[in-house]
Amino acid sequence: MSVRTLRINGIDVAVESGTSILAAAKQAGITIPTLCHLDGVSDVGACRLCLVEIQGSNKLLPACVTEVAEGMDIQTETPKLQEYRRMTVELLFSEGNHVCAVCVANGNCELQDMAIAVGMDHTRFPYRFPDRDLDVSHPQFGIDHNRCIFCTRCMRVCDEIEGAHVWDVAQRGAAVRMITGLNQPWGEVEACTSCGKCVEACPTGAIFRQGSTVAEMQRDRSTLEFLVTAREKKEWTR
Amino acid sequence: MDKIKLATIWLGGCSGCHMSFLDLDEWLFDLAAQVDLVFSPIADIKTYPEGVDICLVEGSIANEDNLELVRQARARTKVLISFGDCAVTANVPAMRNPLGSAKPVLERCYLELGDVQTQIPHEPGIVPPLLDRVRPVHELVPVDAYLPGCPPPADRIRTFLEMALRGEPLHLKGREMLKFG
Numbered sequence: 001m002s003v004r005t006l007r008i009n010g011i012d013v014a015v016e017s018g019t020s021i022l023a024a025a026k027q028a029g030i031t032i033p034t035l036c037h038l039d040g041v042s043d044v045g046a047c048r049l050c051l052v053e054i055q056g057s058n059k060l061l062p063a064c065v066t067e068v069a070e071g072m073d074i075q076t077e078t079p080k081l082q083e084y085r086r087m088t089v090e091l092l093f094s095e096g097n098h099v100c101a102v103c104v105a106n107g108n109c110e111l112q113d114m115a116i117a118v119g120m121d122h123t124r125f126p127y128r129f130p131d132r133d134l135d136v137s138h139p140q141f142g143i144d145h146n147r148c149i150f151c152t153r154c155m156r157v158c159d160e161i162e163g164a165h166v167w168d169v170a171q172r173g174a175a176v177r178m179i180t181g182l183n184q185p186w187g188e189v190e191a192c193t194s195c196g197k198c199v200e201a202c203p204t205g206a207i208f209r210q211g212s213t214v215a216e217m218q219r220d221r222s223t224l225e226f227l228v229t230a231r232e233k234k235e236w237t238r
Numbered sequence: 239m240d241k242i243k244l245a246t247i248w249l250g251g252c253s254g255c256h257m258s259f260l261d262l263d264e265w266l267f268d269l270a271a272q273v274d275l276v277f278s279p280i281a282d283i284k285t286y287p288e289g290v291d292i293c294l295v296e297g298s299i300a301n302e303d304n305l306e307l308v309r310q311a312r313a314r315t316k317v318l319i320s321f322g323d324c325a326v327t328a329n330v331p332a333m334r335n336p337l338g339s340a341k342p343v344l345e346r347c348y349l350e351l352g353d354v355q356t357q358i359p360h361e362p363g364i365v366p367p368l369l370d371r372v373r374p375v376h377e378l379v380p381v382d383a384y385l386p387g388c389p390p391p392a393d394r395i396r397t398f399l400e401m402a403l404r405g406e407p408l409h410l411k412g413r414e415m416l417k418f419g
Binding site for chain 1: 323326327328329330332333336337371373374376377381383384385386419
């Protein structure tokens with residue numbers, strides 16, 4: 001095992017080569033805000049909340065998909081980063097139709113938590129109010145595209161943990177949307193095992209259990225964590 | 239010293255923020271000792287006065303009357319505060335925006351879902367025409383501070399007003415003070 005030594009927020013850190021900056025910071029007890037990162041599945045750098053400053057580079061780099069290098073000097077909480085993080089959250093709010101007051105995930109939403117964490121009291125960007133639909137064709141679950149932030153966590157848990165690959169990303173730019181199957185109604189996708197991992201993975205109220213009313217949704221992320229680590233720790237009962 | 243002139247206005251919203259304001263209960267007596275309520279839906283005053291110190295704006299801007307009142311309030315107020323999620327984000331009233339304009343909304347409400355004598359209301363000077371898009375307050379007039387929440391709980395309103403009365407900077411922090419919804 002080769003080791004890389006670096007500094008994060010002035011703290012000396014030694015980690016295995018190939019480790020991401022996000023994981024290295026975690027080992028050093030430094031929390032970097034994330035939305036699209038989910039322990040146990042691959043990282044894609046979709047949300048851009050984990051951007052960090054690296055001395056010698058004028059680019060801000062996403063900590064989740066940037067590997068550590070020898071001698072790196074990383075800052076995770078500069079005023080510039082805090083400003084960009086707040087802007088990112090504001091853009092997420094103005095880009096979709098996030099109405100906390102009527103959302104199943106109100107009070108249990110990572111986007112809402114992030115808005116509180118970055119101190120967002122309003123968004124300075126004009127709201128887009130896109131026309132997006134809702135799919136409740138699945139007997140147990142539903143997706144409200146108005147609340148989707150395209151973190152693709154649902155896609156990654158379905159593909160990498162459940163192995164069903166029901167979810168995918170279609171279109172691009174402002175027209176981007178999560179689809180099920182080959183853009184079929186979710187209820188018609190035979191590959192779906194109704195395991196509910198996408199429901200557990202979704203950071204907002206976009207994917208929900210049918211019948212949940214406003215602020216009623218509770219998620220148990222430990223289920224996903226258990227599934228991911230159980231393989232490594234051989235915790236299966238048979 | 240003159241009392242601080244406080245106003246509250248109610249635009250496109252459910253009045254829940256004003257209900258939450260009334261939830262301040264006996265603290266309202268303490269507040270009344272420090273301010274003069276010069277304009278409010280809970281006081282029978284017809285015109286928005288000049289020289290208002292603080293104004294809480296509940297609701298989004300959904301029709302022409304809302305727009306006129308908020309512009310008047312802005313011109314005559316020192317500190318204009320977006321009060322509640324509708325004012326800050328346009329919130330529930332803006333859920334009609336993806337339909338594109340006022341016309342399909344009115345047709346759906348008054349023609350498609352109407353029972354008898356279906357007609358779209360048209361009374362110039364009495365029924366204010368809807369704007370095509372519901373907008374948060376700060377997209378149309380400059381806003382000095384934001385008090386989110388749907389509605390903001392009474393304790394949050396109290397803490398915020400106390401900060402405003404002391405003339406402190408009105409930047410909120412933490413889950414108790416800042417949460418939307």
